[in-house]
Amino acid sequence: MLRVVKLLPIVILLGGTVACESGRHSSAGFRLPGDGDAERGKVAFVQLGCNQCHEVSGMDFPKPTVQPPVPVVLGGVVPSEPTDGYLVTSIINPSYALAPYPKETITVNGKSRMPDYNGKMTVQQLVDTVAFLQSRYKVERPTARPAYF
Numbered sequence: 201m202l203r204v205v206k207l208l209p210i211v212i213l214l215g216g217t218v219a220c221e222s223g224r225h226s227s228a229g230f231r232l233p234g235d236g237d238a239e240r241g242k243v244a245f246v247q248l249g250c251n252q253c254h255e256v257s258g259m260d261f262p263k264p265t266v267q268p269p270v271p272v273v274l275g276g277v278v279p280s281e282p283t284d285g286y287l288v289t290s291i292i293n294p295s296y297a298l299a300p301y302p303k304e305t306i307t308v309n310g311k312s313r314m315p316d317y318n319g320k321m322t323v324q325q326l327v328d329t330v331a332f333l334q335s336r337y338k339v340e341r342p343t344a345r346p347a348y349f
């Protein structure tokens with residue numbers, strides 16, 4: 201019992217540093233401006249050729265052409281909302297947070313098959329594209345009880 205009590209502050213301290221992610225490269229303070237426009241984002245998405253690889257749930261864009269096909273469909277029903285930070289990181293640093301799909305379908309030599317768009321898109325296009333993508337996700341939290349109850 202004594203041991204557990206002694207360890208507790210250390211555990212709390214460690215938990216704090218991991219959970220809050222402080223430091224130079226943390227996402228603390230990150231916030232997109234509120235003027236992201238889903239309609240403009242939709243236009244940018246096609247202009248930038250994102251639809252060459254991605255289908256977007258509920259949208260009627262020209263079909264992806266890339267071979268082999270990329271299985272990553274954007275939008276649709278998800279158990280929790282993707283954060284703006286996750287979407288921005290997916291676009292400007294694709295290999296950092298790989299989408300949850302079989303690695304062999306989404307990577308080449310350990311890197312994402314998605315090019316980064318940092319030299320090709322304006323910051324406003326990035327903000328608008330994130331607003332567009334956010335508008336395509338629908339959150340449906342799994343029910344707490346199994347259906348057979």
Ligand code: HEC
Binds near residue numbers: 250290
């Ligand atoms: C050459 C194909 C290709 C193009 C073009 C492309 N992507 Fe991707 N994208 C991928 C692949 C492969 C992944 C999965 C690997 C990863 O997470 O980087 C991905 C992942 C993503 C994810 C993460 C999805 C998730 O469920 O985790 C987002 C968001 C995304 N792309 C947005 C875009 C946007 C916006 C554009 C255009 C600016 C774009 N992509 C253009 C191939 C592409």
